[in-house]
Amino acid sequence: MAIIINLDRILEERDMKSNELAEMVGITTANLSILKTGKAKAVRFSTLEAICQALDCQPGDILEYLPD
Amino acid sequence: MSKNSLLKTAAFLCQLINGAFILVLVILTIVFIHFQVDRDFYNGWHADKPIKGNSIKFQKVIGEELSEEDVIYMTDWNTSSLYFNYLRFAGIILLMYLAIKQFQDVLNLETFKTTNVQAFHRIGIYCLIISGLSWITMWVFGDYHVSGFHIDFDFLIIALLAFIFAEIFKEGNQLMEENKLTV
Structure with a gap:
């Protein structure tokens, strides 16, 4: 998948x-x-907002685009 | 799928119809076997001469003179025609039973499950076969012979509807899966 979730790292x-x-x-x-x-x-915006708030980060820190 | 009274009634009706189908199939088979064992028992049983594509109804009339030109006698039934018609009707009844059984499963399971999509697909296929079976007729009674091929659209339309429902349920299933995987 082109979108990578970096939650584990954060x-x-x-x-x-x-x-x-x-x-x-x-x-x-x-x-x-x-x-x-x-x-x-x-991913709902509300979920993304809550994750960013909890982890004190930006959406770009969690989501990453990798071309196939 | 939350069960409401309409669905419960539909499920009950399906069960009732399927019971009737089994009963008809058993009676048909008993008559089919008995007819071959004791043909004389059916002396006097007659039907109006069948028209191409139409089914026939045997009856025994007591105390009435029959015109030989208009009726056919059950005892004159040609063996190959008898076997053909038995297999044809038994097949149609069996497939209708299976189609209703699939429909019962749809009523009992959750909406938009993949099993429902498969069930509607099967109903469509059964209806297509039933349609194909009802296209051919072969009535042979002694010298009287009516065979034919006619297209009956009833079951074709049901098959088409079943395939459309299968596609709708498939779309619904995809939406449900997407919704499930939305965080």
């Missing part, structure tokens, strides 16, 4: 666990896992 940098982020964002760990593994078909 979580590691912030020394934060997936379930902690899921709780802060208000989504299930299953949904967070879908996002991390690149299986997600779409």
Whole structure:
């Protein structure tokens, strides 16, 4: 997939666990896992906003475009 | 799919119709076997001469003079025609039973599941075969012979509708999957 999710790297940098982020964002760990593994078909702006707020980062830090 | 009274009624009706189909198939088979074992039992059973493409109805009339020109007697039924018509009707009943069974599954499962898409596809295929089976007629009673090929659009339209429903459900399934994978 051309869009890469860098959540794992940012979580590691912030020394934060997936379930902690899921709780802060208000989504299930299953949904967070879908996002991390690149299986997600779409991301809501509200979810993205909550993730950026929780991780104190920009959307560009989480999402990356890699040409095929 | 939340079960409402309409769906419950439809499911019950499907069960009832399928029960009737099984009963008809059993009766048809018993008559088919009995007819070959004891043809004399059906002496006097007659039907109006069939018209191309039409089905016939046998009946026994007591105390009435019959015009030989207008009727055919069940005992004159040619064996190959008998086998052909038995297999044709049994096939149609069996396929209708299977189609309704698939429809019952659609009523019982969740909407827009892939299984429902497959069920509608199967219904479409069954209806196409039923349509094909009902196109050919072969009635042979002694010297009287009516065979033909006519196109019946009823089941073709049902098959087309089933295929359209399958596509709609496929789209619905894709939307559901997309919605599931939206975080």
